[in-house]
Amino acid sequence: xxxSAPAADWPDRLFATFKRADIRQVGYVPxxxxxRLIDRCRADPQIRDVVLTTEEEGVALAAGAWxxxxxxxxxxxxxxxxxxxNMLSLARTCRFPLLMLIxxxxxxxxxxxxxxxxxxxxxxxxxxCEAEVYRVRTPDEVEGMAERAVQQAFGDERIVxxxxxxxxxxKKVWTK
Amino acid sequence: MRLERRAAMATLLADRQxxxxxxxxxxxxxxxLAAAGDNDRNFYLWGAMGGAAMIGLGLTLAQPxxxxxxxxxxxxxxxxxxxxxxxGIQRPGNLAVIVFDNGVYGETGMQPSxxxxxxxxxxxxxxxxxxxxxxxxxxxxxxDLAGRLKGFRETLFARVLIEASEPPRVxxxxxxxxxxxxxxxxxxxxx
Numbered sequence: 478x479x480x481s482a483p484a485a486d487w488p489d490r491l492f493a494t495f496k497r498a499d500i501r502q503v504g505y506v507p508x509x510x511x512x513r514l515i516d517r518c519r520a521d522p523q524i525r526d527v528v529l530t531t532e533e534e535g536v537a538l539a540a541g542a543w544x545x546x547x548x549x550x551x552x553x554x555x556x557x558x559x560x561x562x563n564m565l566s567l568a569r570t571c572r573f574p575l576l577m578l579i580x581x582x583x584x585x586x587x588x589x590x591x592x593x594x595x596x597x598x599x600x601x602x603x604x605x606c607e608a609e610v611y612r613v614r615t616p617d618e619v620e621g622m623a624e625r626a627v628q629q630a631f632g633d634e635r636i637v638x639x640x641x642x643x644x645x646x647x648k649k650v651w652t653k
Numbered sequence: 654m655r656l657e658r659r660a661a662m663a664t665l666l667a668d669r670q671x672x673x674x675x676x677x678x679x680x681x682x683x684x685x686l687a688a689a690g691d692n693d694r695n696f697y698l699w700g701a702m703g704g705a706a707m708i709g710l711g712l713t714l715a716q717p718x719x720x721x722x723x724x725x726x727x728x729x730x731x732x733x734x735x736x737x738x739x740x741g742i743q744r745p746g747n748l749a750v751i752v753f754d755n756g757v758y759g760e761t762g763m764q765p766s767x768x769x770x771x772x773x774x775x776x777x778x779x780x781x782x783x784x785x786x787x788x789x790x791x792x793x794x795x796x797d798l799a800g801r802l803k804g805f806r807e808t809l810f811a812r813v814l815i816e817a818s819e820p821p822r823v824x825x826x827x828x829x830x831x832x833x834x835x836x837x838x839x840x841x842x843x844x
Binding site: 501502525527528529530531533534535536537538539540541542543544545546547549563564566567570571572573 | 699701710
C-alpha cells in the first residue's frame with residue numbers, strides 16, 4: 478500500500494527515479510518548473526549538474542556520457558525543444574539514449590503568447606524526430622511515466638521525452 | 654606560416670596512448686583523424702555540427718581516468734561557442750578542445766569564417782574560464798601541444814593555425830550505431 482504523496486512533491490519523485498536509474502549527469506537550462514529538481518540534482522554529490530547555454534548542448538552531453546558508460550538526463554522547458562532539433566539527429570542516427578524531461582509552457586492559462594508557438598508543436602515535432610513522447614497531466618502519473626521513460630531510453634536506446642503539463646507547474650505570477 | 658592540417662593531426666597523435674579518446678568535428682577534422690589512422694577510440698562525427706565539444710564534455714565526466722581530445726574546426730566551434738562557457742565552468746582536467754583554425758568553411762567552398770575577420774577563439778576560451786589556452790602558430794608550438802596531450806591535468810584549449818588546404822578525403826566508418834558500439838567496446842563498456 479502506498480501513501481499518496483502531496484501533489485507538489487512530483488519533482489522529488491522524478492529525483493527518486495533518477496537515483497534508481499543511476500543517472501550521473503544532468504544537463505539543464507534553468508527553468509522555474511524544474512527548479513526543485515535542479516536543486517536536488519545540484520545537492521547530490523553523485524550527480525554532475527551541467528548548466529547549459531542552450532538545450533542542444535545537452536543532447537551532445539548525453540551522447541558523450543553514454544559513450545563513456547554513464548547515463549544522463551536533460552531538463553528543459555518546451556521552448557528548448559526547438560533549440561535541439563538538428564542535434565537530435567545525433568541521438569537518432571547513433572541510437573543514443575536520450576531522456577528529456579520537458580516542462581510545458583504555452584498551454585494552460587498561459588499569460589505570455591510568445592510561449593504558444595513552440596509549446597503547441599512540441600509533441601508533433603518530437604514525434605517527427607522519432608522520439609517516444611509521454612504526456613503527464615497529474616502528479617500521480619509522474620513517477621510511473623518517468624520509470625517507463627527510463628526503461629525505454631536506456632533499455633531500447635531511444636529518444637524519450639516526458640512532457641510535464643503546465644497544470645502540474647502552476648501559473649506564473651506576472652504582477653506582484 | 655600556417656601549419657598543414659594532415660601533418661598537424663599526425664604530430665598531435667604520434668605515439669598515441671591508449672587512454673586518449675578522440676572526438677573530431679564533422680568534415681575536415683574527421684577526415685584528418687581518419688587519415689592519421691583509424692582507432693576504436695575515435696568517435697567520428699558526420700553531423701551534429703556544434704556538438705563536438707559537448708560530446709567531449711559528457712565523455713570526460715564519465716571517464717575521469719582517461720583523457721579526451723576534441724579536435725574540431727573553427728566553423729564547428731563557432732556553432733557551439735556557448736559550449737566553451739559550459740566547459741569553462743565545469744573545467745574537467747581531462748578534456749582538451751583543439752581547434753584547427755583555417756579561417757574558412759572548407760567543406761562548403763572555402764567561404765570565410767568569423768575567425769578570418771578577427772574573432773579570436775583563444776581569447777573566447779580564456780574569457781570563458783578555461784585555464785590553459787594555447788595559440789599554436791608553428792611547429793614548435795605544435796610539438797609542445799602534442800607533449801601536453803600525453804599528460805595534461807587541467808582543461809586545455811588550443812587554437813592551431815592551419816592553412817586553408819583541401820587534402821583528399823579519407824572517409825571513416827559512417828554507421829553511427831556501429832561507431833558508438835565500437836567506441837564503447839574499445840574502452841571496455843559492455844553493451
